[in-house]
Amino acid sequence: MDKKTTLACLACVLLSGAVFAEPDNGKFLPSAEMLVPNHVFLEAGGGLNFPVNFFNQGRVAMTSYGGNFVAGVGYNFSGWLNSITVTRDMWDQGKGEYALMENFKNNIIEFRLRKIISKKSIKWFPKHLEVIPGLGIGVNFITTDYYPSIRAKEDGRLNSVQLGDKSANCLFYRAGFEFALNGITDLFIPFIGADYNAFYDTSIGGGFAGFARIYAGVRTYPFGIVNDVKRIKQERYEKMIASWPEPAAKIKTALEDSFTPDDDGLNDIAVFDLSTEYLEYDPESWLVSICDKKGKEIKRIEGKGKIPSQVEWDGKAESGELVFSRDEYTVNFTVTLSEGDRERTGLAVLSSSVVIKTGILFEVIIPDKQWKIIVNTIYFDPDRATFEKISEEQKRENKETLESITRQILEHGEVEVLVEGYANNVSNTERENIQELIPLSRLRAQTIVNILSENGLDPDILSSDGKGGSNPIAKWEDRENWWKNRRVEFIVTRK
CATH class of the missing domain: 2.60.40.1930 (Macroglobulin (MG2) domain)
Known part of the structure; x- marks a missing residue:
């Protein structure tokens, strides 16, 4: 990438207000990924220290307020910030009667583990906000001037602890909570936070001590331009996809x-x-x-x-x-x-x-000799062989169907045509079939023969028969398909 292209990409980043510049997979567990240089970060900051309290002294502050500065290097693993941090805490002379410390300093080397929680994780979060809880553990190298007692303070008897002194080193524990402003560029991610810290000091016989901090700082990814360029391409692609019409x-x-x-x-x-x-x-x-x-x-x-x-x-x-x-x-x-x-x-x-x-199907019964047409879309008046009470649409369909059948039969040359009418035997009894269905289906078949004759077929090649409820397509138990039994079949036989 040449210098001009790099500057153009960076300008796009700064103007775009893009979301999630800092690497974050939006899940609690990290994703399997290759280690890449553009996930390495540096950070630095500083802030205010509250007075140190030794727990065995109750709530008595042993120092005044102080300050701190911090610097670290780490790797962002799918939204988990892993870093090695160096911190310098400093307190001046305590003002209160029980403030026995002067020039109290922590020199800390610490491993910090923090988790980014963003809009990728929680949809209702503001789009530029990251909440980052975390823990830390490390080694504290203490230096201080101190009075061993109030009497010693009154007498001006000041003792000192220097680096390397016996028992001047102790374990250090931290719990913190940060807010980061993200979404512009990986080159500049400001944050603020607060933490509480504890350590066990034996160099002055104080035991467990604790103090709180508030601080601000900046995190930067030195190779963050790679993230920014990738994000620009991804966002352009997502905008293109989002602009597509409805699938x-x-x-x-x-x-x-x-x-x-x-x-x-x-x-x-x-x-x-x-x-x-x-x-x-x-x-x-x-x-x-x-x-x-x-x-x-x-x-x-x-x-x-x-x-x-x-x-x-x-x-x-x-x-x-x-x-x-x-x-x-x-x-x-x-x-x-x-x-x-x-x-x-x-x-x-x-x-x-x-x-x-479908059109008119000539199903082969005997090749080049006999065919069958089955139609269930010829509509009659209920229990009649007439077309008087059916709808105009049904009349039109009857006309088109029978005209089409006529044309197809004429194209088959010299043939004979048997028209068979079928009905559905609702009661499944021979009485219904003989007394009602066969006479009705015979009349309907004859009606169709008359229409075929009117359409141009020679009456001498036409015959009809009423089959009633015989040869059902759907069994009597299959009530859902009874409509298939109400049909007309045309048997076309070459002479």
Whole structure:
């Protein structure tokens, strides 16, 4: 990266107000990652020390207020700050009667472990705020001038502890809490904090001592420009993704009204084009579900991961049953999004559908000799063989269906046509079949023969029969599919 590009990137950082400049994975446990130079940090600061209290002296302050300065070097491991810190604490002469210390100093080498908590961890946090609790342990090298008693202070008898003196070194413990202002650049992260510290001193026979600090400082990542450039690229990418339109799933087919899977070599296979828009990752899973006009699923094609560009359907249900002529089937395409796209879009599922309408299927009974057409979309008046009370839409569909059947039969040359009417035997009794269903289905078959004749078929090649409730497609127990039994079949036989 040349100097001009580096300066331009840095300017973008300072102007962008970007969030999470300081490395942080947003989780409690660190992530597995390679050690990289741009996660190394330096920090320095200073502040106010409150008076030291020796616990065996109660709440009596043994020093006055003091000050401190600190410097450290560390590594940010997925939001965990690990550092080696050097601290200098200093107190002047105590003013109170029991303040027996003068020039009391802590010289501390300490390991600190702190955890960044930010908006990545807690969504309602202000976007530039980091809260950083932490603990520390180290060695305290004490130096001080002190009076061994109040009487000694009155008499001016001052003793001293120097570096290296016996018992002048002790363990040091720290608990702290910081607030950092983050989100601009890794080169400059200001913070403020407070801590409480304890140590066990035997050099003057004082035992456990403790004191509090408040402080401010700056943390910097010397190679932070690498983080900043990475973040700029990531934020630009995220903005680009966020600017995408609403994700969508799409399904299309070229056979919306001419699907005829009757093995004649024409439109026997329905091909569905599948696609998604504005997704970043392959989906978790996908499903193509084909339903009949009652909404019941008859076929499903599904998979996981990458969506195929096309799927095919041969017109058969899972049971092997073939589609009916002049009927409608709804093909639903459902996509379950990946975790990444769910988080980005707030959506879990995308769906789309297309309605496919079958043409006239000539199912082969005897090759080049006999065929069958099954239609369940010829509508009659209830318990009648007439078309007077049905809707105008149903009348129109009847007209289009029978005209289409007429054209298809004429294209087959010299043939004979038997029209068979079927009904559903609701009571499952022979009485209903003989007394009601056969006479009704016979009349309806004859009505259709009359219309085929009017449409141009020679009456001499036409015949009809009423089958009533015989040869049901759906069993009597399968109440949900009784509608399939109410149908008309055309048996076309070449002369």
